[in-house]
Amino acid sequence: MTGTDILMITYERPEYVRLSLPRLLETCGPDDRVWLWHNGGHEETLAVTREYAEHPKVARFHHSPDNVGLRIPTNWLWAESDGSYLSKVDDDCLVSPGWIEKLRTAHEDVPEFGVICSWRFLEEDYRPELASKKTVEYAGGHQLLRNHWVQGSGYLAKRAVLEGVGPLTDGHSFTSWCLDAARAGWVNGWYFPFIPEDHMDDPRSPHTVYTNDEELRARLPLSAKTTGVNTLADWTAQMKRSAVVAQTASLDLRDYFGWRKTRRSVFRRIRRTLTGKAPW
Template sequence: MVATTDVLMITYNSAEHVRRSLPHLLDTCDEHTRVWLWHNGDDEETLAVVREHADDARVHRFHHSRENVRLTAPTNWLWTESEGTFVSKVDDDCLPEPGWVERLRDAHAANPDFGAVGCWRFRDEDFVPELASRKIQTFAGGYRLLRNHWVQGSGYLLPRAKVLRQGPLRQGQSFTHYCIALARAGAVNGWLYPFVREDNMDDPRSASTLFVDDAAFRRRMPLTAQALGITSVTDWARQEHESALAVQKASLDLREYGGWRAKRTLVRRRVERLVRGRGSW
């Protein structure tokens, strides 16, 4: 039986991104990959771009929610209604490299314990071998992962069988915490290494970024930047770099993500944000 993949793209108020990301995603689909489209809101320009491609043979389902329901409902729509071997999501501001589905799918085929295995969205300068080497492990078929108990919610491949066992996203549950729950159940998560790349157009260091200056950044500020109080391109680029370092430093000891250890880590992170002027109690 041929393994099949269902990939979700959620679009919202970003016609400039979708004009690039949606055709790109469709072009990376092989004959065993189907795209599910969910559009949030009534931004006419973005919706028009999505509708241009809704009848493409590679698009399996299209849903328009007039309300911006964010990520949980669309993700669970795919996870509960898909019949594919694997489920995935690609953000509307991301461009995974050609062949990404096939490479991740082949790694999964050789390693049934793999859970959420993702594309690497950071830049070359973000990879620090001295940090990452302790977490790069070799598995069946010679496949290597930069292991981490979570990956980003774009450009991943996840066996649907593991979703069926664990259930859909709970209200308020992030994809990060879902991945950690998968790891607690025995799944091996991480990034295939050598990396399968994903160009994140919200990274100001990307050649495809729309953040050409601080004014453009403030007009299209990502939710994470808003939460951290970041208002400049320079600070956002620094934050992207720090995020890459954080996942390379992150512990593989699952005890660090529950109980008193998790509370200790949360306090430390809050203090760090306060020192940098990016958060409050």
């Protein structure tokens, strides 16, 4: 199989799923398949997802009555599928037309690419004075804003990465899995010029459900809950900080493993304690 198997996990976001799921299906080529997993019992979201369960591009649909998070569905796709490339698109993200073909062509032209990705931030978040230091050109004219980890949506990973690194374990996040891939020698990062992915949870997205602080507090995203975000201004600032992190994060793997990782974890806990916000 040479196609791409793409996971979408849906959960309590009917407004987003009505946009993100048909968009994803529209971008699939003849050999690409979507695997649907619904977490929890939110009836409206489940109903929207079920509408597409019999779509010709949907390989499998699974409903978990409990919210089991991301690791179990991701490992389900990785174990049950047989595509040469693996992906996940979040239910709050709108992919761009042609994103699969562009990333797959880059993979085919550059054997060392492991996990390469669309860009979920805004044009205004791009800082060329920062990003240019990590932007590298490869065979075929492909460019990558190199980073050892990318976000868990809109990416394309070679199956060979999974075969070498293995599935997500209890101690893995997608970030740490990407770091393990980088340590194994794979080159990761965001394709450049960027392939846009509209992250609808970003308050600056034209499709966001967050138009005031009250709506945000009523439906706080998980990452907002864990970092003390309470207002749209806070949430927007966090999105901007995340973009800076992507463009400045170290390419020295020693910063993510061994004693340096332990030291960074200590600083992270201190900063969270003092500010209630995530470090960057």
